[in-house]
Amino acid sequence: MSGTLDLYITIYEEENRPSHWALFFDDGSLNDKTLLSVKYDHRSHLKFHTETRNPRILYNQDELILVGTFNATDISKVNAIARGIRPEDLHIDRLNCIRYVRDVLDTLEVNRIVGNEVVYWIQKSFIRARMEKGEVDYEVECLVRKRRRDTPVVITYGDRG
Numbered sequence: 479m480s481g482t483l484d485l486y487i488t489i490y491e492e493e494n495r496p497s498h499w500a501l502f503f504d505d506g507s508l509n510d511k512t513l514l515s516v517k518y519d520h521r522s523h524l525k526f527h528t529e530t531r532n533p534r535i536l537y538n539q540d541e542l543i544l545v546g547t548f549n550a551t552d553i554s555k556v557n558a559i560a561r562g563i564r565p566e567d568l569h570i571d572r573l574n575c576i577r578y579v580r581d582v583l584d585t586l587e588v589n590r591i592v593g594n595e596v597v598y599w600i601q602k603s604f605i606r607a608r609m610e611k612g613e614v615d616y617e618v619e620c621l622v623r624k625r626r627r628d629t630p631v632v633i634t635y636g637d638r639g
Contacts, residue, residue: 483553485545485592487579487605488513489612491538497612499575501545501560501582502533503553514560516578524574526561543605545583546598552591559585576612 483503492498500515510530517527533539548556560582583605586592593599 481550482547483550484547485556486533487541487543487545488533488539489541489543490533491540492517497540497576497615499579499612500533501579503548503556504534508532508534514557514582516574526563541608543608544597544601545605546592546595546601548592555589555591556582556586559589559591576609576616580609 483505486502486504488500488502489497490500498515498517500513502511502513504511510532513529513531513533515527516524519525533542563578563581563585583592
């Protein structure tokens with residue numbers, strides 16, 4: 479393992495939901511990575527979730543965003559912070575994966591694990607803008623789905639003229 483790892487945000491379609499957000503460390507290899515995110519469990523409770531897959535070759539991936547470069551020794555700190563953020567403590571009922579990623583990044587910054595390099599400060603404004611866009615996109619998608627549910631389907635069988 480090298481001395482540094484890049485932290486990325488990956489945005490991809492998950493279980494027919496567009497724009498699921500997760501974090502992962504990239505060591506430059508083509509191996510699978512551990513994605514850190516929040517997902518609903520079978521009881522519809524939001525929980526911290528990890529899964530192993532290669533985010534660079536997800537067929538349904540929309541975007542990869544570089545957050546910054548970390549010392550390899552900081553991985554355990556980042557994982558502890560990611561696991562320590564309890565979604566139910568965030569008091570959010572929608573946009574959970576975006577807000578979860580934002581909260582992890584904010585906590586990393588407060589703890590001075592991220593934020594000591596120029597790349598992060600350049601990326602930070604882009605990431606915040608992308609999060610805002612993601613929230614708007616999500617709201618629009620919710621409205622469209624609600625409209626589809628609320629609109630009755632009328633079936634006609636030929637002309638009755």
